[in-house]
Amino acid sequence: MEDSKDIQVGIITDLDEGEVFLRQHGFTNEDLQRLLDDTARNKALVRKVDLVLLPLLAGTYMLQYIDKSALAYSAVFDLLPSTNMSSEQYSWLASIFYFAYLVAEYPWMFLAQKTKMAKVVSGNIIAWGAMLMITAACTSFTGMAICRFLLGAFEAPITNCFMMIVGMWYTRSDQPFRAGIFYSCNGLGAMLGGLLTFGIGQIDTIAVWRAIYLILGGITVLWGVIMLILLPDDILSAKRFTLEEKALLVGRGRLARTGILNHQIKWYQIREALIDPQVWILFLFMLLNETINGGIASFGKLIIKGLTGDALTTVALGIPFGAFQLLWVLSGTFIASRVPNCRTIVMFMYLIPTIIGVSILWKLPHDTQKIGVLFGYYIVGAYVCSLVLALQMPASNLGGYTKRITSVALVFLAYCAGNIIGPHAFLAEEAPIYQTGCKVMLACCSAQAALAVCLRLLLIRRNKLRNAAVAAEPAGEGEEELGDLTDFENPRFRYVL
Template sequence: MEVTKKEPVVDSVDEKDVQVGVITDLDEGEVFLRQHGFTDEDVQGLLDDEARNKAVVRKVDLILLPLLAGTYMLQYIDKSALAYSAVFDLLKSTHMSSNEYSWLASIFYIAYLVAEYPWNVLAQKTNLAKVVSCNIVAWGAMLMITASCSSFTGMAICRFLLGVFEAPITPCFMMIIGMWYTRSQQPFRAGVFYSCNGVGAMVGGVLTFGIGQIKTIAVWRAIYLILGGITVCWGIVMLFFLPGDVLSAKRFNLEDKALLIGRGRLGRTGIINHQIKWNQIREALVDPQVWILFFFTLFNEVVNGGIANFSKLIIKGLTHDSLTTVALGIPFGAFQVVWVLSGTYFASRFANYRTIVMFAYLIPTIIGIALMWKLDHATHKVGVLFSYYIVGAYVCSLVLALQMPATNLGGYTKRSTGVAFVFLAYCAGNIIGPHAFLAKEAPIYQTGCKVLLACSSAQAALTVCLRWLLARRNKQRDAAAAAANESGAPLEVDESADLTDFENPNFRYVL
């Protein structure tokens, strides 16, 4: 069905909803539809046009996913610059101890913790794409500055600022995915860009292996200079090509935007609202779903913080050669791509399988950690290496958990608050994780393995709790709707309003 372009009909919007351009009760997607004269029938006609839907989704994929994936690949490589540098001559050049190295890993996430929510608020109130792009340029510049450091103090300052500038990336990306795609499409799309952590591990390993051949300057300084320069250039690309939101995207016509807004209606989560609503913030903080996801992510990132910062040193304990250590770490990235893409595909392909996939993909992690702990590192080197490769399955569970607030929370402020709150746990876990690995226990790190095993087991239990909670809520709402229909007074709600999942009785949770 072809819908002709409408003339603006600003008067059709109630004055209490739009006053001097400030949105109060309505989602801004709904305001856009009314201002441009799109009726519910027009939007439904667009939604019924299967060919047009496929074309628009393909266009969104081609515009968004390369930008998100490229950024995520660079973000992983840049965060790993510290681990790559430690394999070479960083510790010796900067006179750092192993304990100070552990603190460098934590300082990054302390900064992330401090800066993440303010960036999130700024992104909601202004232009999300510009916030993301300018921060990419800034973190690339900070990497290049790091190459000039000669002490722990200088490294710590640069590492803190790097954390500040990287803080908005993942939360904003999760909000972008929630804005542009339907709930069934979100897990795999999030998986596509998050799997680029694995691509980053492979590309970073190859790139670092090549940089390791440099003889003119210290290898660790070359790593920071080259990676920083690449990131600055990429940030400039993002500044020009990443769309701010559905409503302002220049490469989509009015009908495409109306269709995208209509697709956003299907999940009852809304498109965007620039006004901060304090009642929605309070609701997010008392929602048990948010707290379960908080602790799930906290435990997940304790695992990640340990693996990300000490895995290269565990491998080095098997080979004692820096370049071989880098090379042996490359397959870990390939395994991670497989874990993330396969898990998020299953979660998107089969309805209400997300928590099942989250549980299932923790099992290889639990097995891998147990093997790394118990296998003899001198006589079973291949076994230890393979166990390290399968540990990365936990990343798929993380991707699905991070996407849950954007998928299962209604109301734009509640969604963004839920995403931000879960990312506080993301930061806290990464701060804690490295300190479970004691220098005196190298290269096995028995205490670290025990902590990681406990955390991954706790995650599995939380996944069961989350599925039970969401299934119970859906069952209660179905029962209430059935009772209302039998009484002849069906539940009615203004779907165009910026309502939370608690306020909208028609909202159903994805399990």
């Protein structure tokens, strides 16, 4: 009775809400251990979570990639002459999208933490679908720039919220592959988007680029309504799970010592995120990674068009890039999930195909070695696996809900900045090889490899110090799970490598 009273009068602000849920419903540590020891029940529950969440996350990510790529698809057809845009203005359209990300990302994350995450996500999906449809009415660079900015603002919370959702519902060993499943749908989106655009390209009643925006926007609005109905806000309020299933999910979350949910913004945790070297290494890693992505996403199709000269052939030849990306992301995240403490190694190794691919794009003659150049373009996308693991690191490798939210947001700021910078390394006068862009991508990959090594060494050192400290002075059993503690505060927290 006393515990219940304490919770009512305010201790809830210091506790993770998963712990409050367990207390309110009378689940003891012994009850949780009994549930955790039931292997069959755990496997069945993970399958149920996969069926509830992954199709929704994967479908959204596929649509997000296709919608985000609508600009690149449109440029292959008749967008530039229809709107009297130059190549330089086109580069700025690619960057404007991510300026909006920078502005909107943290406010959306703040709102998602304070209110209902699923409703924030679903509302934004509907809004960005509507914005795509409005883009079809544009006739100038100014109109395109405004729509592109608003599209970026509405897409801004999706990746961050999805990483937090995966961090909430899955154990740390399960997280990389689950994040890989929905993020690999970028590759699926590249394939389906190519096929869809190829079909839309046969339309001759209206401008093809306008048809692209209208059709993709309509599909996205319908998907947003589905998400609004089906996506749960969090474990504790999910309607399709029983009390015991929710308790088991909270218990599984306890194993990571990262916490489940806390709606209170804790300023000291924000300060801690800002002084954590791990966060800044991930920030720099992401900045470099997305500088590569910004260039490839905006100019990859134009590199292919330089080989073929035909719009429909360009779209068709871009489809295998998505298949390769699917392979890179799923294979890398599967390895990271199955092999303990190898995430930073995978982050390092999956940069190597990108370095090889960029070198091929740069040095192989584009007029006589077209198949070789295409292969180089297809394998460039391996860096995306490193991106997924780096994006997931703050959600799975930091304690304290506000610290995790802040760190995810910071790393995503670098995501935006890199995508703003990347397109401007691809100079119009260097088409179709874009030598400066290739040099920048090679420099970014090399620096990323060094950062992956630094991150691994930092985390190894932290774990060794914690092991030594606990061995010398063991902490009270279970005390650290009760509070919404950061990884710095919790002596039993261990970092995944």
